[in-house]
Amino acid sequence: MDQKIISTQDLAFQLYELHGAEGLLRFARYRDHSRDTLDAALELALKVAAEEFAPHNALADGEEPRFEDGRVVMRPEVGPALKVLAETGLMAAGQDYERGGMQLPVAIAQMCVGMLKGANVGTQGYAGLTIAAANLILAHGSDEQKARFAEPMLAGRFFGTMCLTEPHAGSSLGDLKTRALPQEDGSYRLSGNKIFISAGDHELSENIVHLVLARLPDAPAGVKGISLFIVPKFIVNEDSSLGPRNDVALAGLIHKMGYRGTTSTMLNFGEKDGAVGYLVGEPNNGLAGMFHMMNEARIGVGLGAVMLGYTGYLHALDYARDRRQGRPLGQKDPQSPQVPLIEHADVRRMLLTQKAYVEGGLSLCLFGATLVDEKRYAEEASDRQTAAAMLDLLTPVIKSWPSQFCLEANSLAIQVHGGYGYTREYPVEQFYRDNRLNPIHEGTHGIQGLDLLGRKVSMQDGLPYKALLVRMRETLAQARESALLADNGRRLAEAVDTVEAATKALVTRRNAGEVDKAMANASLYLEAFGHTVVGWLWLRQGLCAEQGLAEGGPQTEAFYRGKLKTCDYFCRYELPRVQALGSVLVSVDATTQEMEPDWF
Amino acid sequence: MDQKIISTQDLAFQLYELHGAEGLLRFARYRDHSRDTLDAALELALKVAAEEFAPHNALADGEEPRFEDGRVVMRPEVGPALKVLAETGLMAAGQDYERGGMQLPVAIAQMCVGMLKGANVGTQGYAGLTIAAANLILAHGSDEQKARFAEPMLAGRFFGTMCLTEPHAGSSLGDLKTRALPQEDGSYRLSGNKIFISAGDHELSENIVHLVLARLPDAPAGVKGISLFIVPKFIVNEDSSLGPRNDVALAGLIHKMGYRGTTSTMLNFGEKDGAVGYLVGEPNNGLAGMFHMMNEARIGVGLGAVMLGYTGYLHALDYARDRRQGRPLGQKDPQSPQVPLIEHADVRRMLLTQKAYVEGGLSLCLFGATLVDEKRYAEEASDRQTAAAMLDLLTPVIKSWPSQFCLEANSLAIQVHGGYGYTREYPVEQFYRDNRLNPIHEGTHGIQGLDLLGRKVSMQDGLPYKALLVRMRETLAQARESALLADNGRRLAEAVDTVEAATKALVTRRNAGEVDKAMANASLYLEAFGHTVVGWLWLRQGLCAEQGLAEGGPQTEAFYRGKLKTCDYFCRYELPRVQALGSVLVSVDATTQEMEPDWF
Structure with missing residues (x-):
């Protein structure tokens, strides 16, 4: 497969020689799996990434989604790529068989999404958010919510979002103001404004399932008064057919430096009579629910940063081997042939730095992902606790280190390309713009x-x-x-x-x-x-x-x-x-x- | 004046208290100047920057120049802004009175352009390149070339370019292949392809004066066989009227990550019968001529990096004072008011880092600029030699340090803005993209x-x-x-x-x-x-x-x-x-x- 997304040799080394991913198969949950089935899933994800996602990465960056006549218009390649992904079943790679999933170890499921991030982080955004939102419903929702919302999401029919930020409440989530009024039928009516909602509107899926943080009447101030709600774009009837449009309006698109393929939206909830929503989990416990999934989400951010750095590194390596420029320092004969860039010590230093950052970052993320499996499925309670605590400790590192240093790797990939690297005719400048998001979002x-x-x-x-x-x-x-x-x-x-x-x-x-x-x-x-x-x-x-x-x-x-x-x-x-x-x-x-x- | 380009207090401190710019006025060349005239020039440049250049910075970035029907089309604000600049006479700020200049010290002349860089580096590109190209002709051209080409450039009627790079010869200039054939009338006919030519085509000025590196027949290989030529877009008649179009064709525009307002072009010289060119200086000595101006060009790059970092810092500072988000660490009451971002230690650290980088970088560039004056105009030969040697030593530092660390300052300015900083609705992301060029060009x-x-x-x-x-x-x-x-x-x-x-x-x-x-x-x-x-x-x-x-x-x-x-x-x-x-x-x-x- 012709791809510059990852070194499959490095991935095999890290998964199996370093992190002992085969050892995870001792857990009862994974008893049907073998190294072959893990590799097959990774290979499938890499194939989808290279063949369906990568080819339109620059196109979707160049023509970002537009807001026309109340609709979001985007490149025609995005929908079909996501459809192919959904058909592979990879969106449910880590989920239970009974939910239509593959029950693959977290490290493998994360890497499957990681391949897509390296290929086209913008298109991947729709899938990645959907998986995260579905996971949250599966962890904290009622059985009915799981069947009605999460299952169609993992099948790729519904897409998902996370609606946290408000214009005046970004990092300070406790200040959010969106309100939820209880109704006699047990549902709620939400009203408020959300901003920076990725994938907040589009026509890629039958429906969009928003997970919204809001306050109940008389909720305590601050983070202890936040509840979590499901607010679908279209009401889902009991027979799972789609009902009328819910009161969720796209107020505008935000234009980003990178990550342009994923719409970033301002959404108004309840401009008319209130947006219909359903409480997930306990009242006033919404942030705890959200943070329960945060370890995995933050590994996802770290891994996204790694994969953008990794693909930049592989592009730079390829360019440095191919492009001839200059001569060795001692060579005084101007008629001697120019040598490949990789022959220059400083270029080799820049490649080595990139390799150290991206392979080091990958190691960190895979280590974190194996801890998620151990914390959930290890047989001894003490092993589960040890893994959970180690994961909690390392989560800020796993989120931040790649976001800082794999961005630096992207800068070095540009530098290896020289003037060409600064142009949009080569892909490395996009990776750099895309990756600049990672030190900001998810904390x-x-x-x-x-x-x-x-x-x-x-x-x-x-x-x-x-x-x-x-x-x-x-x-x-x-x-x-x-x-x-x-x-x-x-x-x-x-x-x-x-x-x-x-x-x-x-x-x-x-x-x-x-x-x-x-x-x-x-x-x-x-x-x-x-x-x-x-x-x-x-x-x-x-x-x-x-x-x-x-x-x-x-x-x-x-x-x-x-x-x-x-x-x-x-x-x-x-x-x-x-x-x-x-x-x-x-x-x-x-x-x-x-x-x-x-x-x- | 409402501007976020520079702290005028810092500039005054650095110029007069730290670097003793008034001391330069002891040189005979500057005997007509006083602190008042220096300040007046700086104030004028800042006014033009803030009022004519800054307002269309984001617009010109968002709608970069396009190639339509063989013409370059760009935002309508660019031309008028450059016209206002030309009318102030600031394009000749550092030049001799007899060439229509103001004979201002180099540090002041550089800062005048620096203001424009901080306001709108893309539009500034046309002026900056014109000044650099005119300086080169004034330093190495014949009297006729000075009058025919350099003077109209400094008056803003003709714009200039530097044509060095070829597709296979970037950093390795010695490998360039463009040919120049001598003609009986003393002129030359050039043929070859150049790439990354900033401001290589446009309709902003009556004419474009390309300074082109090329090889004479039988020139030695490598850097010792390169000559410098003037190749105008339109032939300039002896009576200084414009003649026919020269054989220089725009082959295409290059699309950059930043610096988008300045066209980056591929130019074909001599597709038909050869482009008419005029030798500047001695044959085979073109690179020496070019490098003679390199110290100043590299201070210009360093200063450009500083000014992009500086404006980013001032925007971040303003935002951090204005935007309220979160509470002090010890404050547990969620109903207490949110505090301005600048109250948070980590935000203050990021602002302090930016201040250290941009004011440190400014100090470095101004020190370099005063050395240029001392090397040229000091009365004692030994002082001139000492200054020249110190400048030579520091030039790579002056070019590189701000390009690295003021880019980092731009990244921190984004980080202070949080999610907003990553959007094109705020200006800091553009500064970051613009500044990424500086570690690449001019070496x-x-x-x-x-x-x-x-x-x-x-x-x-x-x-x-x-x-x-x-x-x-x-x-x-x-x-x-x-x-x-x-x-x-x-x-x-x-x-x-x-x-x-x-x-x-x-x-x-x-x-x-x-x-x-x-x-x-x-x-x-x-x-x-x-x-x-x-x-x-x-x-x-x-x-x-x-x-x-x-x-x-x-x-x-x-x-x-x-x-x-x-x-x-x-x-x-x-x-x-x-x-x-x-x-x-x-x-x-x-x-x-x-x-x-x-x-x-």
Whole structure:
């Protein structure tokens, strides 16, 4: 298959050699599966991505959806691609058989969507949001809601959205104002305005199922007074036929820098008599329901960032091998032939940086996805709890690290292409624009930092955090015995020590009541923590590759050598960043806090 | 004047308190000028920028120039804005009186164009290129060429271009193939294809003057066989009326991620009987002529990056003061009012980072611009030589550092805006797209690294480099005596030591014949060097602000306090990056070189 979405060799290495995805098949839920069925699903997803999604990626970016005569008009290729996807059944890849699903492990189901993200993140948006919304209904809805809404969504007949943000309430969700009035028939009537609703309107599916956060009358203020509702675009009758149009109006489209294929909308609920909605789960517990799914959603964001970085890297690699420009530094003869870009050390450095970021990010996301499976399906309760806690701890890292560094990879992919990379005649500039969304949505970078430092490292008396340190130190012990990796291990040990010192200093200060000072650099803490975790995963990749080389593992020698050298790169070039951040963190520097607003 | 292009207080501080721009008026060339005339020119440029250029910035980005029926069609606002600019005489701000110019110092003339860049870099492109091309003709052309081409350019009647790149020869200019055949009348006939020619075609001016690099018959291969030609779109008759269309055809427009208002074209020269051209300067010496102007062109690129970062910062600052979102960390009452974004420490950190980058970058560019004046007009030959050498040394830094870090500032401006920042309904996303060009054009980041490490630090037996170290150490000595800045000085001293150690290690290795190994991390060397130079300029800004505070200088106390705190920020948060890079550089790490192409 001709595709520049992912290295299937890397994916196989990471899934099976590094993260032991076959081990997940021991869980009862997956007993029908084998490596072959997992690979078949991945191959199918990659084929759909490469053949149905990638070809119109630039077209849909260039002609973004328009609002004409009250309708959303978009490129004609989008609908058919989503139809092919729905027909494969991949939208329900992770779901129960009884819901029409394939019951594939979360890591595999996430990767199936990941392929689509790498191919065409805009078109993928409709599918990805639908899967997320259906999952939420399946987790918290009534049986009737599951059958009436979630099942048609997983079959691709209905698409879904998540309606959280309002014009005055973005990161501060507790301030949202949309109202829901209870009706005698048990339903509700919603009224309010939502903004940045991705896939909020289109004509790609028979119906659109909005999941809307709103307040009941007399609900408490803030996040404890938010409830979750299903609000369909068209009322769904009991016989599952479609009834009249609900009172949900498209107020306008928002025009984004990237991710243009996915409509971003302003929606008005209840302009006339109120939009009919159905409560999902308990009253005033809507945010908890939403956040219950947040770990998976945030892995999805991280993986999306990885896949955009990954496809950019593969395009840059291809270009650097193909394009001839310039000569080696020592070559003085201007008539000697030009050499491929990859022969230049600086181009190789940029490729190596991209490889380190995207393969490191992939490792992080796959690790997170396997934790979701373990937390749900491991046989021992203690294993489930351990996995759940580790996942909670790492979720802000999984969301943020790829969003920051795989965006940087996209910038380097442009740089490798030179002037061509800056033009829309080549695809890398779109990946860069698309990826710039990821540090913003599903909780900004800053909010992830507050989550990690303010909540996650201290939860359960810091046990999950300490468990992570123990796991990292186990890997360090292995590295000490390694001929090729002992030096890298020493470098990672320094980073781990720095994170530990920073955590201690900041948490101590916070517990002493200096909350603002301790939290002022939470974003930088997140970056230091993230680089250390990814350094750990790179050291594990290095150890795995060393073993593969020694024992004649399934990959090529060149592949394993490349992994080892990229591990070197990460430990030598990237981990020093942790020390640089550490100097600010360990000293609990308060410069940013001391800067008065009127001094700017 | 309502503008978010620059802080006029910062500009005054930097020009007059820090860089002593009034001191330049001692040169004979500037004897008619005073601080008042300099300020009047700056104010005029800012007014034109804010009133004529800024209002159509987003419009011209949204409707980029189109190629219709062989013509370039663009937004109607572009032409009138350029006409107003030409009428002010600012296009000749730096030129001799006898050429219709204002004979303003280079720093002032550059800032006048800089204002336009911050307001609307796309429309500015036509003016900026015209000024650069006219300067080149004035420096190397015959008197007849100056009168026939350069003067109408500076008056805004003719616009100019620089035609260097060919499809197979971008960074590797020596490989260009365009041919020039001598004719009996002393002119030449050119044929060949050029690509990425900014402002290569349009109907904004009476004529377009292309400066074209091409080869004479039997020219030596490589960069030593390149000559420079004037090739006008319309032949200019001896009486300066316009003659027939020359054989230069627009082959197509290139579509860019940003900088969309400036057409980027493919031009075919000599499709029919050869394009009429006129040799500028000596045969085979065209690249030297072009590079003679390169210092100024590269300051222009650096300043453009600064100004895009600067306007983004001012927009983000305004938004952060205005937009209310969330509450302080300790505030548990959800009914308490939301606070302005600037109250959040992480937002303040992002604003402080932007301020440090854009004001640091501005300082760097203005320092470079004053060196241009000193190198040209200082009375003592030795002063001219010292300034010329310092400028040569710093040119790659001046070009690259702002291109890297003010782009990062633009990313942070988006982040401060949250979801709104990612939409085209707000201006910051455009600044980010526009600025992404700067690390690519006028010599990529990688090429600047090779220039600095491979040539500049070692030129003249390293004397200019050592002179820079001496100047930095003088500032460090001053800081040791300062109550507020001694600690920052210690931090900068570490960075200077690291750069010195890295330079020694790398140059020693290069001189020992290990050129590839020594040069493999030249880009990272450039970054460490740049951060140290900007750190030095921040320490100087700090010292200057301390003095201003103590002596009741012309700026407000809040302004000086902000400068001091931003100096703290740069030394504490940014300089540790130099140590992180130093670990790779001092050890002459060869990882990127050892990575084999087929291991990717």
